[in-house]
Each structure stands twice: as structure tokens, then as C-alpha cells.
Amino acid sequence: MVEKRLNDSGLSLIISKILRWGVTTAIIMTLFGGVIFLIHHANEKVSFTHFVENDESIKNILKDTWQGLFVFRARSYIMMGILLLFATPLVRVIFSLIGFIIEKDKMYVLITLIVLVIIFISLSGGLH
Amino acid sequence: MSVLLFTLILLGGAITAGLVGSLTGLGGGVIIIPLLTIVLGIDIHYAIGTALVSVIATSTGSAAAYVREGITNIRLGMLLEIATTAGAVFGAYLAVYLNPNFIAVLFGLVLIFSALNSLNKKSEYLLDKSDKLAHKLKLDSTFPSKEGKVSYGVKNVTGGFGMMALAGILSALLGIGSGALKVVAMDNIMKVPFKVSTTTSNFMMGVTAMASVVIYLQRGYVKPDIAMPVLIGVLVGAIAGSKILLKANTKKLRLFFAVIILFMAVNMIYNGFKLKF
Numbered sequence: 001m002v003e004k005r006l007n008d009s010g011l012s013l014i015i016s017k018i019l020r021w022g023v024t025t026a027i028i029m030t031l032f033g034g035v036i037f038l039i040h041h042a043n044e045k046v047s048f049t050h051f052v053e054n055d056e057s058i059k060n061i062l063k064d065t066w067q068g069l070f071v072f073r074a075r076s077y078i079m080m081g082i083l084l085l086f087a088t089p090l091v092r093v094i095f096s097l098i099g100f101i102i103e104k105d106k107m108y109v110l111i112t113l114i115v116l117v118i119i120f121i122s123l124s125g126g127l128h
Numbered sequence: 129m130s131v132l133l134f135t136l137i138l139l140g141g142a143i144t145a146g147l148v149g150s151l152t153g154l155g156g157g158v159i160i161i162p163l164l165t166i167v168l169g170i171d172i173h174y175a176i177g178t179a180l181v182s183v184i185a186t187s188t189g190s191a192a193a194y195v196r197e198g199i200t201n202i203r204l205g206m207l208l209e210i211a212t213t214a215g216a217v218f219g220a221y222l223a224v225y226l227n228p229n230f231i232a233v234l235f236g237l238v239l240i241f242s243a244l245n246s247l248n249k250k251s252e253y254l255l256d257k258s259d260k261l262a263h264k265l266k267l268d269s270t271f272p273s274k275e276g277k278v279s280y281g282v283k284n285v286t287g288g289f290g291m292m293a294l295a296g297i298l299s300a301l302l303g304i305g306s307g308a309l310k311v312v313a314m315d316n317i318m319k320v321p322f323k324v325s326t327t328t329s330n331f332m333m334g335v336t337a338m339a340s341v342v343i344y345l346q347r348g349y350v351k352p353d354i355a356m357p358v359l360i361g362v363l364v365g366a367i368a369g370s371k372i373l374l375k376a377n378t379k380k381l382r383l384f385f386a387v388i389i390l391f392m393a394v395n396m397i398y399n400g401f402k403l404k405f
Contacts, residue, residue: 012195012202019192023185027363034135034356042132046353051171054348061345078352081359082181086342088188089334096206107265111207115335118213122220122339 011099015092022088026081033077040074058123090119129168131353137168138357142182146365149186151372152246152382156182156362157304158239162392165232165405170354172228172405177349179303180341182362187305187333189366194327199271204282204320205328207265208292208313212336215296220340223301232400235302239393242308243386253319255281262318271324280321288318300340305333 065083068076093115100108145159157179164175194200223231258268258281267282291313295306307329314325344350399405 012198012200015202016192016196019188019195023189023192023363026185027360030356030359033352034360037353037356038132038135041353042130044131046129046131046134048170048174048351048354051173052348053173054346056346056348058342058346075352078356082350082352082355085181085184085188085359086338086345089184089338093206093209093335096202105266108203108206111210115206115209115213118210118217119335119339119342122213122217122343 011095014099015095018091018095019088022084022091026085026088028081029084030078030081033074033079033081036072037074037078093119134168135357138163138354139361141167142358142361143365143368145182146186146362146367147369148365148381148385149362150190150366150369152385156186156366157302158242158389158392160358160362161235161303162396164354166392166395166399172232173349174351174354176223176231176301176303177341177344177351178354178358180300180337180344181350181355182358183299183303183305183337184334184341185359185362186366187330187337189363190370191327191331191334193370195331197272199323199327200331201267201269201271201320201324201328202331203265203269204267204314204324205331207267207285208289208328209332209335211289211292212296212299212310212332213339215293215298216300216336216340217343219297219300220343222297226301228405229400229403231301232396232405234298235304236393236395236397236400238298238302238304238306238308239389239396242304243389243393245308245312246382247386252322253315254278254321255283255319257281259283259285261285269324271321278321280324282318282320284317284319288313291317296336296339299333299336305330305337307333 062083065076065079069080093112097109097112097116100112141163142160145156148159149156160179160182161175164170164178165172191200262268262282262285265285267285268280270277270279291309295309295313298304298309299306310329310332311325314320314329315322341350
């Protein structure tokens with residue numbers, strides 16, 4: 001049985017590159033934000049002993065973060081790094097989907113779509 | 129505590145977590161959570177959000193290498209991700225209704241299980257034929273070895289799928305990768321070769337953690353101030369760990385950290401019963 005499989009196709013290489021790029025950009029963004037953050041806040045007191053529940057949509061978080069980048073808000077750069085890190089596995093799944101479509105593997109196109117649907121359910125799920 | 133000191137302690141802890149994670153396969157979350165809650169006194173909700181960030185960081189960082197080498201079974205990973213992501217979303221919703229002290233005790237128990245599991249001698253399975261369902265799902269594959277490509281089969285997909293759903297729920301509830309459970313599902317139930325199961329489990333962790341952490345992000349569990357040193361430290365530690373992996377005596381290292389983790393587990397359970405969370 002010699003079947004063209006994702007494991008030996010160029011797609012493995014692409015997926016591996018996506019993961020690497022995602023991690024690299026995330027770490028650079030976070031490091032940059034971290035340096036600005038420490039310059040401004042190094043001597044402040046830390047207090048995370050009590051949890052305050054939020055209810056913000058992912059849309060608002062993205063908007064806030066994006067706007068913060070233009071005014072060099074340290075926390076926005078850190079958040080951008082975190083969001084880039086979160087996006088990396090998602091991009092990986094999307095590229096796998098493209099790979100399965102190219103291979104005309106209907107069963108795995110369906111399986112990958114199910115995973116994507118579950119992720120989008122979680123993206124739309126704040127507290128309501 | 130000042131922001132600077134807090135950041136430095138977390139950075140050091142995260143580097144250790146990344147190092148230990150890549151050397152022993154214990155995963156970063158099991159170290160990050162006790163460090164944040166017990167040592168630094170941070171609320172367990174923030175600890176879980178932060179630990180999930182570290183899980184995605186380690187998973188993504190090391191998966192890049194394994195996928196390229198062709199050890200990871202991408203089809204198997206994708207199929208089981210249905211179970212882990214669905215479990216993770218369910219777990220993230222469940223977390224709201226659970227008492228933090230209950231979560232701490234559960235965390236301690238899973239910690240004990242993971243530590244003991246990391247000490248167990250791994251049995252190596254190599255099925256030459258898949259069962260019917262696994263074959264239909266095209267799960268049989270090959271992995272590279274010194275003697276060339278080794279082909280293997282997979283069995284009991286339904287059993288493994290169920291165990292993976294549980295792994296997903298625990299991952300979301302506790303902020304861990306639940307690598308130990310994933311390996312149980314793939315090794316003991318589905319009889320996947322060890323090399324394939326560890327890399328595939330690692331490959332899946334990123335997506336699984338991501339499915340729950342975006343829910344937590346919207347609820348305010350993920351704080352940039354805490355996540356910043358953790359994200360950087362864990363990645364630095366994981367990369368350093370993969371470089372020294374070949375030289376290190378992982379057996380002694382595993383034993384050393386298993387003891388530390390058992391100690392932390394007892395601490396979490398004790399504090400949970402005393403309602404300290």
C-alpha cells in the first residue's frame with residue numbers, strides 16, 4: 001500500500017515552519033512589551049491574590065490590543081504576543097485542512113472541519 | 129512584592145518548568161501552577177490561565193521539530209483533537225461551577241498520577257496490523273528509525289477517543305497538557321508506539337489548550353503581567369532542554385522531579401482540604 005500521506009509530503013514541512021514562525025514572533029512581541037512594561041512598572045506592587053471575573057468578547061480584546069500597539073502600551077504588546085501564540089495552532093489546523101483538500105481526503109477534511117467548528121464555538125464563548 | 133522581583137522569580141520558575149518539561153515529559157503546567165499558587169500566592173484562576181499559555185508555548189515550540197522529522201501521526205492527532213477540544217470546551221464551562229478548592233485537590237491527584245507515570249517503565253508496542261476501524265480511518269503509518277521506516281498499526285480507536293475527551297476536560301480544568309493521560313490513551317489503549325504517541329500527544333496539546341484558553345481569556349483569567357515572564361521563560365527553558373536532552377541522565381532527573389512534584393501534590397491537596405484557595 002503506497003499511498004501519498006501527509007506525513008511524507010511537503011505539508012509536514014509547512015506545518016513545522018508555521019509553528020516555528022508563530023513561536024518566534026510571539027516571543028519577540030512579548031519580550032518587547034515586557035521591556036517597556038518593566039521600565040514603567042518595575043517598582044510597583046504586585047497583587048493577584050483575588051480573582052476578578054471579566055466578561056469581554058474576543059472581538060473587544062483584539063480591538064483593544066490592536067489600538068494599544070499604536071500608543072506603545074506595554075500590556076498590549078504582551079497581549080499581542082500571547083494572541084499570536086494562541087493563533088499558531090489554529091493556523092496549523094487550517095493548513096492541515098488545505099492539505100487534506102489537496103489530497104482529496106474527504107474523511108479528514110470533515111474531521112478537520114469538526115475540530116475548527118469546536119474551536120470557533122470556544123472563540124464565541126465568553127460568559128454571556 | 130515589587131513587579132521586578134515578581135517577574136524575575138516567575139522567569140526563573142518558567143525556565144525551570146520548560147527545562148523539566150522537555151527533559152522529563154512532565155509538562156510545564158504541573159510546575160507553573162504550584163509555583164504561582166503556593167509559592168507566590170496568586171489566585172488559582174490566574175494560575176490556570178497562565179499555565180495554559182505555557183502549555184501552548186511548549187507544545188508549539190517542540191512540535192515544530194517533531195513534525196518535520198515525520199514522527200508525529202498527523203491524522204491520528206487530528207482525529208483525537210475532536211475529543212480533546214470538545215472536552216476542553218466542556219471543561220472550561222464546567223470550571224465556573226466548581227469550587228477552587230476542589231480543583232486544587234483534583235490537581236494534586238492528577239499530579240501524583242503524572243509523577244508516578246513518568247517513573248514507570250514504558251512498554252513499547254508495535255502492532256503490525258490495525259483493526260478495522262483504525263484501518264478505515266487511515267491511522268496506520270510509519271515512523272523513521274535508525275534501521276529505516278518502521279510501519280505500525282493502531283487499535284481500539286473508540287476507547288482511546290473516550291480517554292482523550294477526559295484528557296481534554298482535565299486540561300481545561302487544571303491548566304495542564306495532561307500528557308500522562310494522552311499517553312495512556314495512545315500507548316495502553318490504542319497500542320501506538322511510544323515515540324509516536326509522545327510526539328503526537330505533544331502536537332495535540334497546543335490546539336487542546338487553545339480551545340479552553342480563549343474562553344478563559346474572555347473571562348479575564350489571562351493577565352499579561354503574569355503571562356509575560358512565563359511565556360518567555362518556558363520557551364527558553366524548552367529550547368535549552370531539547371539541546372541538552374542527549375547529554376543528560378534523564379532517569380535520575382525524572383526521579384528527582386517526581387519526588388518534588390509528589391511533594392507539591394500533597395501540598396495542593398492539603399491546602400485544598402483546608403479551603404485555602
